[in-house]
Amino acid sequence: GCSACMSVDAERAADDIAKPAKLRPRQWCVRFSCVFFNVLSGVVNGYDICITTGILDSVDRDLQLCDTGGAVGTCFLKEAVMSVASIGGLAARLCGPTIADRYGRSAALFLADVLILASVAMQSTTRAVPTFFLARFLIGAGMGLAFVVTPTYLCEIAPRTQRGLFVCLHEVAVCVGCLLGLHVSSRDTAEWQWHHVIAFAALPAAVQLVFVCVLPESPRWFALRGDVCGLDRASALLGLEAETAELRKLVQTGGVADLSSTGGGSCCRRNLSNWQKHRRPLMIALGLAGCNSATGTFAIQTYAYDLLRVCGVQEPSELLPVIGWMKLIGALLAMFTSDSKLLGRRRLVIGGSFFCTICDVLLALHLALPTFLTSELAASCVFFRILSWNAGYGGVQFVAVSEILPSEVRSSFMGQSQVAASVIDILIFQLFETLLFMDKVATFVIFAAINFGSCLFAFRCLPDFRGMSLEEIHAGSSRSYGVLEEEESKEPQARVIGAIEPRM
Numbered sequence: 001g002c003s004a005c006m007s008v009d010a011e012r013a014a015d016d017i018a019k020p021a022k023l024r025p026r027q028w029c030v031r032f033s034c035v036f037f038n039v040l041s042g043v044v045n046g047y048d049i050c051i052t053t054g055i056l057d058s059v060d061r062d063l064q065l066c067d068t069g070g071a072v073g074t075c076f077l078k079e080a081v082m083s084v085a086s087i088g089g090l091a092a093r094l095c096g097p098t099i100a101d102r103y104g105r106s107a108a109l110f111l112a113d114v115l116i117l118a119s120v121a122m123q124s125t126t127r128a129v130p131t132f133f134l135a136r137f138l139i140g141a142g143m144g145l146a147f148v149v150t151p152t153y154l155c156e157i158a159p160r161t162q163r164g165l166f167v168c169l170h171e172v173a174v175c176v177g178c179l180l181g182l183h184v185s186s187r188d189t190a191e192w193q194w195h196h197v198i199a200f201a202a203l204p205a206a207v208q209l210v211f212v213c214v215l216p217e218s219p220r221w222f223a224l225r226g227d228v229c230g231l232d233r234a235s236a237l238l239g240l241e242a243e244t245a246e247l248r249k250l251v252q253t254g255g256v257a258d259l260s261s262t263g264g265g266s267c268c269r270r271n272l273s274n275w276q277k278h279r280r281p282l283m284i285a286l287g288l289a290g291c292n293s294a295t296g297t298f299a300i301q302t303y304a305y306d307l308l309r310v311c312g313v314q315e316p317s318e319l320l321p322v323i324g325w326m327k328l329i330g331a332l333l334a335m336f337t338s339d340s341k342l343l344g345r346r347r348l349v350i351g352g353s354f355f356c357t358i359c360d361v362l363l364a365l366h367l368a369l370p371t372f373l374t375s376e377l378a379a380s381c382v383f384f385r386i387l388s389w390n391a392g393y394g395g396v397q398f399v400a401v402s403e404i405l406p407s408e409v410r411s412s413f414m415g416q417s418q419v420a421a422s423v424i425d426i427l428i429f430q431l432f433e434t435l436l437f438m439d440k441v442a443t444f445v446i447f448a449a450i451n452f453g454s455c456l457f458a459f460r461c462l463p464d465f466r467g468m469s470l471e472e473i474h475a476g477s478s479r480s481y482g483v484l485e486e487e488e489s490k491e492p493q494a495r496v497i498g499a500i501e502p503r504m
Contacts (some may be wrong), residue, residue: 023239024239026237027236027237027238027239028239030215030216030237030238030239031157031238031239033211033215034153034157034215034216034238035154035157035166035169037207037208037211037212037215038109038150038153038154038170038208038212038215039150039154039169039170039172039173040173040204040205040207040208041109041112041113041116041143041146041147041150041173041204041205041208042146042150042170042171042172042173042174042176042177043173043174043176043177043180043204044116044142044143044146044177044201044204044205045143045146045147045174045177046173046174046175046176046177046178046179046180046181046327047177047178047180047181047200047201047204048085048139048143048177048181048201049174049178049181049298049301049302050177050178050179050180050181050182050185050301050320050323050324051181051182051184051185051197051198051200051201052081052082052181052302053181053182053185053301053302053303053304053305053320053323054181054182054184054185054305054317054320055185055194055197055198056078056081056302056303056305057305058194059081059132059194060078062127062194063127063129063132065077065078065081065129066078076430077129078433079429079430079431079432079433079434080133080430081133081136082136082298082299082302082429083425083426083429083430084133084136084137084140085136085137085139085140085143086140086422086425086426086429087137087140087422087426088136088137088138088139088140088141088142088143088144089140089141089143089144089147089418089422089425090140090144090419090422090423090426091137091141091144092112092115092140092141092142092143092144092145092148093144093145093147093148093415093416093418093419093422094415094419096108096144096145096148096149096415097148097411097412097414097415097416098412099111099145100148100149100152100411100415101221101224101411101412104217104218104221105149105152105153105156105217105218105221105411106212106213106215106217108145108148108149109145109146109149109150109153109208109212110209110212110213111145112141112142112143112145112146112149113142113146113205113206113208113209113212114142114209115138115139115141115142115145116138116139116142116143116146116201116202116205117202117205117206117209118135118138119135119136119137119138119139119142120135120139120198120199120201120202120205121202122134122135122138123135123136123139123195123198124195124196124198124199125195139201142205144418144422147418148411148414148415148418149411150170151167151170151398151399151401151402151414152218152402152410152411152414153218154166154167154169154170154402155167155398155399155402155403155410155470156218156219156220156221156402156407156410156470157218157219157238157240159240159242159243160243160467160468160469160470160472161339161467162339163339163399163402163403163466164334164335164338164339164344164345164396164399164466165335165336165338165339167395167398167399167402168331168334168335168338168395168396168398168399169335170395170398171331171334171335171390171394171395171398172328172331172332172335172395174327174331175324175327175328175330175331175390176328177204178301178323178324178327178328179321179324179325179327179328180200180324181197181324182320182321182323182324183321183324184197184200185197185320216233216234216237216238217230217234218234219231219234219235219238219240219243219244219247220247220407220410220470222234223247223248223407224407224408228248231244231247231248232244235247243469243471246469246471246472247471249471274408274409274412274413278405278406278409278413281404281405281406281413282405282409282413282416282417284401284404284461284462284463285401285404285405285413285414285416285417286416286417286420287457287461288349288393288397288400288401288417288457288458288462289397289401289417289418289420289421290417290420290421290424291353291393291450291453291454291457291458292393292397292421292454293420293421293422293424293425293428294424294428294450294454295353295356295389295393295447295450295451295454296428296432296447296450297356297385297386297389297393297394298425298428298429299428299429299432300382300385300386300432301323301327301386302429303432303433303436304316304320304323304382305317305320306433306436307382307436308379308382310367310436310437310440311363311366311367311375311378311379311382312370312374312375312378313375313378313379314375319379322383323383323386326383326384326386326387326390327386327387327390327394328390329387329390329391330352330386330387330388330389330390330391330392330394331390331391331394331395333390333391334348334390334391334392334394334395334396335395338395338396338399338466339466339467340466344464344466345396345399345400345462345464345465345466346400346458346462346463346464347464348391348392348396349392349393349396349397349400349454349458349462350392350455350458350459350462351388351391351392352388352389352390352391352392352393352394352396353388353389353392353393353451353452353454353455353458354451354452354455355384355385355388355392356385356388356389356392356447356451356454357448357451357452357455359381359382359384359385359388360385360444360445360447360448360451361444361448362378362381363378363381363382363385363444364441364443364444364445364448366378366381367440367441367444368441393454400462401414401417402414403465403468403470403473404463404465404473406474407470407471407474
């Protein structure tokens with residue numbers, strides 16, 4: 001019975017953690033299915049961002065958003081196509097963690113798919129501007145909810161030695177969707193009407209909607225609810241028996257989330273308590289998410305057509321698929337090296353933001369001195385910047401944030417960090433083209449400074465927990481940065497890979 005599950009011996013727990021057993025065929029299939037069907041939301045996200053890059057001018061003309069006389073230009077409504085989606089993402093990230101914690105990761109992802117399908121149906125059938133923007137809000141809400149839930153779920157079901165690979169697969173899926181969107185949108189508009197190409201996003205969302213309900217829930221979600229039988233069942237299905245003892249210990253030691261209180265006052269008190277107890281990991285998560293959005297890469301991808309025109313490229317449409325390939329190469333690089341001893345999370349983030357800084361400086365010089373670079377070299381800087389960002393912040397930020405945050409607040413704090421990122425996204429999406437056409441040089445000087453600051457932040461503050469289980473991180477290593485100071489003296493500190501040692 002469930003009561004018998006609770007009585008586990010400490011020595012036996014240590015033996016269980018030792019070495020992961022080889023996966024049985026059924027466990028391998030279940031784990032593969034969990035990853036595959038969860039990252040489909042990333043395909044939708046990437047497709048929407050990058051299809052918008054190619055069809056934004058067509059949408060502008062058909063819905064008469066701007067009156068630029070055919071010249072390269074912008075207006076409030078054109079910029080709002082993406083910023084309204086970011087507002088939807090902000091709303092979903094505010095309430096999404098509550099849904100994911102109370103009803104489960106799968107239920108939250110199911111809701112995200114419903115929102116995405118409703119949005120795609122509206123965008124594909126309307127020519128009314130208000131309805132179109134309502135649909136943009138809904139797809140932003142669906143993608144925002146999925147962006148909180150999917151990395152959290154993948155982090156919680158991943159073996160300790162493959163956590164980077166599992167979570168980075170979500171970014172790889174985003175890049176695959178982006179590549180597909182750019183190839184479709186680069187075709188002649190006479191062949192593909194924008195209403196039709198938007199409808200393609202419904203396919204991965206519909207497939208995910210069907211299968212996500214039959215996949216096992218995260219074992220750590222069961223542990224935080226105190227459901228040991230559910231924990232054992234999910235761990236057995238996923239082949240995570242080696243970590244079951246640690247998760248049982250999480251239940252035994254009282255590391256169970258209090259989800260019973262629904263009142264506003266109780267929620268506020270719980271949030272204040274969590275902020276005080278885990279303030280440093282929250283600040284690191286906020287910093288990572290903020291730096292990720294402030295680099296402006298999402299806006300550069302979305303407005304790549306106009307940016308390449310500004311850089312002197314005469315026919316940008318033919319080059320748009322290159323953006324997708326650069327994203328995919330960068331994401332694959334992060335996926336295969338984030339768990340390696342050679343690079344790991346911290347070095348990838350530092351290197352990616354450093355190379356983004358170099359590209360921004362070169363673009364600023366080109367825009368100030370048009371003869372400094374040819375238009376081909378300037379376009380190459382744009383492409384290499386996108387590759388560097390995807391190899392650095394793109395997927396790695398979700399790995400780092402997911403493992404830095406303690407299990408009891410992972411979903412909640414992930415949502416809060418993504419809320420901060422959404423606010424920055426809204427501002428940049430709404431202001432990027434206005435600033436670009438107002439002062440091209442200043443735009444990239446600002447982004448160069450932000451990327452350099454992101455590089456310094458990662459160097460100074462970002463730890464690297466590769467190879468450790470989530471429970472090991474927060475039982476030992478996180479004591480050096482994650483809890484109240486008076487608790488630090490109670491347990492010995494473990495060495496964190498990449499952390500700067502304090503001077504005596």
